[in-house]
Amino acid sequence: MQVLLEPTVALLGGLLMSRVVKPMRLPAVTAYLVAGVLLGPYCLGLAGVPGLGFNTAAQVEALDLISQLALGFIAFTIGNEFRLEQLKHMGRQAIVVGIAQAVITTALVDIGLLGLHLLLPELLSVPSAITLGAIAAATAPAATLMVVRQYKANGPLTKLLLLVVAIDDAVGLVLFSASFGIATALEKGAASVQSVVLEPLLEIVLSFALGGAAGWLLHRIEKYFFSNSKRLTLSITCVLATVGLSMAEFEVAGVHIGFSLLLVCMMAGTVFCNICDFSEEIMERIDDWTAPLFVLFFVLSGAELNLTILSDPLVLLIGAVYIVFRSLGKYSGACASCAATHCRPEITKWLGITLLPQAGVALGMALTAQQLADGAVVRNVVLFSVLVYELVGPALTKYALTQAGEIRPEGRVDRRRRNAPLELFHLGHHAEKS
Numbered sequence: 001m002q003v004l005l006e007p008t009v010a011l012l013g014g015l016l017m018s019r020v021v022k023p024m025r026l027p028a029v030t031a032y033l034v035a036g037v038l039l040g041p042y043c044l045g046l047a048g049v050p051g052l053g054f055n056t057a058a059q060v061e062a063l064d065l066i067s068q069l070a071l072g073f074i075a076f077t078i079g080n081e082f083r084l085e086q087l088k089h090m091g092r093q094a095i096v097v098g099i100a101q102a103v104i105t106t107a108l109v110d111i112g113l114l115g116l117h118l119l120l121p122e123l124l125s126v127p128s129a130i131t132l133g134a135i136a137a138a139t140a141p142a143a144t145l146m147v148v149r150q151y152k153a154n155g156p157l158t159k160l161l162l163l164v165v166a167i168d169d170a171v172g173l174v175l176f177s178a179s180f181g182i183a184t185a186l187e188k189g190a191a192s193v194q195s196v197v198l199e200p201l202l203e204i205v206l207s208f209a210l211g212g213a214a215g216w217l218l219h220r221i222e223k224y225f226f227s228n229s230k231r232l233t234l235s236i237t238c239v240l241a242t243v244g245l246s247m248a249e250f251e252v253a254g255v256h257i258g259f260s261l262l263l264v265c266m267m268a269g270t271v272f273c274n275i276c277d278f279s280e281e282i283m284e285r286i287d288d289w290t291a292p293l294f295v296l297f298f299v300l301s302g303a304e305l306n307l308t309i310l311s312d313p314l315v316l317l318i319g320a321v322y323i324v325f326r327s328l329g330k331y332s333g334a335c336a337s338c339a340a341t342h343c344r345p346e347i348t349k350w351l352g353i354t355l356l357p358q359a360g361v362a363l364g365m366a367l368t369a370q371q372l373a374d375g376a377v378v379r380n381v382v383l384f385s386v387l388v389y390e391l392v393g394p395a396l397t398k399y400a401l402t403q404a405g406e407i408r409p410e411g412r413v414d415r416r417r418r419n420a421p422l423e424l425f426h427l428g429h430h431a432e433k434s
Contacts, residue, residue: 005051006059007066010299011292013039013053027394029146029298034391036302043307053303060303063296068261070297072243073290074142075262079215079269080283081162090160093341097160098167100337101355102137105329106175109136112325116318124318127183128378131369132318134179135382136326137172140359141165141262143390146294147397149287155406157347161354169262169361174200176365187373199256207246207260211267214242218268219276231278232285242268262361301359305387309380318377319384326385330355350400357393359386
């Protein structure tokens with residue numbers, strides 16, 4: 001009973017909270033995250049009442065598979081944005097901006113945290129500082145996609161944003177692997193080309209290969225089915241299988257081989273959508289099917305946030321430096337790279353703000369970083385920044401897209417649609433008279 005009761009309470013809590021924040025005109029994803037925080041083991045869960053919330057962190061972790069599946073569908077959906085006709089117009093800009101803003105962000109956060117280390121060496125070690133710099137490059141594709149979906153955002157900025165967020169994951173993976181390899185070498189006194197260069201590049205190549213094969217296989221099999229419901233079922237089955245395969249890890253000749261769930265599922269979506277004639281219809285049906293899954297994902301994400309870190313002044317100080325320099329890096333990096341690639345003025349001005357959200361990818365990197373001597377500090381700093389960025393980031397993304405003219409302001413009615421019934425009446429009346 002408990003296994004079904006917890007997801008039920010999470011879904012209901014997320015939906016109710018979305019009604020509470022609606023007058024504030026906040027994105028629904030923010031409501032889901034707040035609901036998760038309230039239902040989590042550090043708030044209502046402390047009461048220990050079964051069914052009131054998540055009483056322990058272990059109960060939240062037990063539903064981690066749901067989060068993994070949601071990330072898989074999110075990545076598969078983002079892969080739909082990499083259509084060849086769109087890449088012909090924005091591909092070069094997306095690649096340049098995606099790489100440049102990630103590298104600039106990492107560099108600025110490194111500078112800020114290394115400066116803090118020089119002032120207060122006992123607070124943060126050099127290995128942890130450069131590792132946090134690499135983690136700063138990661139963004140949150142889930143929160144971005146949810147805001148775009150909710151408000152039906154559309155336009156040059158939205159299209160470039162989704163491409164950049166997807167590219168950012170691959171760039172962030174390389175930066176983190178290289179930085180973490182250097183950090184480990186600084187602690188142990190020996191650098192390894194294998195861990196710094198070979199393994200991260202191998203992970204990216206294998207992830208793209210596995211995802212491409214999955215997307216091609218999905219297209220080949222769906223040609224034998226003509227019912228929309230069966231095609232939808234097959235697509236969902238493919239994503240489930242792809243998520244499962246991407247979790248595999250093994251070693252060959254001493255080389256660690258693994259896959260990136262986001263890159264695998266993104267590549268599967270990209271290949272499928274470019275070779276399948278009816279992919280757009282399938283993607284629309286998948287969007288409807290995954291709506292409850294995404295609500296549950298964000299509520300669980302909120303429940304995972306450890307509120308006890310707010311009482312640690314060390315974490316708050318390092319976290320404040322991290323947030324300031326990361327925000328500066330994302331904004332300045334996006335502005336500079338957009339200007340260099342001759343993007344539209346509204347894209348140059350607002351893209352950086354939409355790249356601020358940070359969540360699951362960064363938390364995954366922080367989990368790996370716990371192997372460092374003061375890895376617990378790294379994880380707590382990332383947890384603090386995720387708490388801030390996830391609660392504020394979606395609202396900032398909505399604001400930026402609205403200012404760029406790609407989200408219709410709430411409460412504003414399209415005059416043509418408002419007058420449509422009256423115009424039809426006049427036309428009918430005129431036709432009757434003639």
